[in-house]
Amino acid sequence: MAAQTGLGEPRGPWFVSPELGPDRRFRWDVPGSGEDPSRRRWRGRLLTAAAVVALSTVSGAAAGAWVAGHDGGPGATPASAAPVPAELVTAAQRTVPGVVSVMAGGAGTGASGSGFAIDDQQHIITNDHILAKGSGGGTVTVELPDGRRYAAEVVGREPGSDLAVLKVPTDAGLAPLPLAKPRSTRVGEPVLAVGSPLGLPGTVTAGIVSALDRQVRLGTNRRSAVQTDASINPGNSGGPLVNARGEVVGVNTAIATIDGNGSIGIGFAIPIDQVQQTADTIIGKGG
Secondary structure (H helix, E strand, C coil): CCCCCCCCCCCCCCCCCCCECCCCCECCCCCCCCCCHHHHHHHHHHHHHHHHHHHHHHHHHHHHHHHHHHCCCCCCCCHHHCCCCHHHHHHHHHHHHHEEEEEECCCCCCEEEEEEECCCCCEEEECHHHHHHCCCCCCEEEECCCCCEEECEEEEEECCCCEEEEECCHHHCCCCCCECCCCCCCCCCEEEEEECHHHCCCEEEEEEEEEEEEEEEECCEEEEEEEECCCCCCCCCCCEEEECCCCEEEEEEEECCCCCCCCCCCEEEEEHHHHHHHHHHHHHHHC
């Protein structure tokens, strides 16, 4: 049984960002840009300067808010006291009980990620690349939020869409997560990414839907994805991206990185309509 080490690969073994070169470094020379190297260097310097100015502005604003809060001004509150939207708190409370950690493979060859229950029969959605990376002859183990562990049956896999369906015994009692209606997701709406990044189960991060129908390579094909700035890191693979109503809008699958580092605020999820269609097919064939 693989130890839960948070080694799930959210990029997936086949993901290549459209803005990254073969060496996985960020590139300015996107085909068709027409920029010469000197202009790219100046562009990089300007962006760096802009980032410093932006950081200074934000830091100044935060400091001003702190001073105002401690100066006893009318109605002033410390910057750290900003209220958390109640609907996101409720969505997190509803989602976490249905999200599991997934560990695949044997000792030394294992991989881990996340998954979530989709029905009362205890079917669990996860990413296929977790199983592919952990295919060392070992079992697939699911760890529940309360710490219980079950050997999971692999109902079916679909490498083309980077999805897989697992199943655990009915006594696991996982609460299935509601699925959003197909094509109902909107750019700008708040979302939560839930999973086990770096082996930390039940982790919730917040962001928005940054874009829809983003064309990226997921699984063995190029597909449309939901782009989000909610923090996604190794171990989040296979976990749900949910809206403020607690409905799953996608399966967290990939991130863009610079020089192979962690989350930079550009993550991708498989849209729920594709997830539903693939899951129904796998379950129909595998039971």
